[in-house]
Amino acid sequence: MSREKKPLDQGERGAAGAASPASLYDTLSAAMVRFQYRPGERLNEGAIARDLGVSRTPVREALSKLVAAGLIDHEPGHGFFRRKLDPKEIFDLYELRQQIEVSAVRLAVHRATPQQLDDVDAILDRSMAAAHEASVEIVVGFDEQFHDAITRLTGNVEMLRSLQLINARIRFVRWIDMRGRRGGTQGEHRAILDAMKARDAARGCDLMEAHVQRRLEQIVEAVREGYASIYMGNVA
Structure with missing residues (x-):
């Protein structure tokens, strides 16, 4: 390839030796x-x-x-x-993510069973236990798992698919953004889930909106840090 870079991981291979x-x-x-x-x-x-x-x-x-x-x-x-790291594009994706996730909380509060909410609680417990010593990549994985789980509770597969596509496109920025705020994110997740378990849709939606809004306000700085990481060879 042009310019030296880490070789691509070849992934799983089939019986004939070719990647699936x-x-x-x-x-x-x-x-x-x-x-x-x-x-x-x-x-x-x-x-x-x-x-x-x-x-x-x-x-x-x-x-x-x-x-x-x-x-x-x-x-x-x-x-x-x-694709380039475009602050406007990233902002638009976070804004769309915010609308999807707030709506997901509202629907999930009314549709989720107590057992389903307990299952999300277990996800959060695992992520909180790993948050301080895990790599940023693992922490972001837990973060996405929590948000996916909330959206999955709506039963709306198109809403979940849309969120997952957005998350794939903003994942790099989330890695950059997550480096210094692991504990705060976990606490926000806990507050959102507690509101949902109390069947308080209004509070849950407000908390989710504020949770994503804090990231919206830091997009330009996160993109700037992302470019620095890429060109210094310090990619997550």
């Missing part, structure tokens, strides 16, 4: 989320295929799916490119 389509997509998705390619960098399909030991056709198919997921861009006649 799903694992190929996951491998490339992880590379894009981690900004193994710099913002605006052209993606060399041939080099990627050689790294992963596959032909260019499945690579191109996986890259096309990444375009659909919003992680990369395609310019006809020029190829595929890693």
Whole structure:
């Protein structure tokens, strides 16, 4: 590939030694989320295929799916490119995330069973136990798991799918943003869940709105730190 970078993780392989389509997509998705390619960098399909030991056709198919997921861009006649870290785009995604998650709390308060809320409580307990010693990547994984679990309680699969697509596109910024605020995030999660278990939809929605709003107010700084991490080789 152009410029030296950490080799791509080849993921799971089938019996014939070729990466499965799903694992190929996951491998490339992880590379894009981690900004193994710099913002605006052209993606060399041939080099990627050689790294992963596959032909260019499945690579191109996986890259096309990444375009659909919003992680990369395609310019006809020029190829595929890693999307830039655009503060306005990130802000818009966080704003949409806020609307989805507030609505999810409102629906889940009325639809979730006590056992389902207890299951989310168990997720939160595990994340809080690991928060102080786990890597930022693991902490962000727990964070997404909590928010996914709340949205899953709505029973609305399209709402959950939309949230997961948003989270994939903002994951890198969340890594940057999470570095210094693990404890605060866990406390906010606990307060949101307590309100939901009390069936207090208004309080739960207010808490979720404030939880995401604090991130909205820090987007520009998080993007600035993200660029510094990428170009200093200190990617999460």
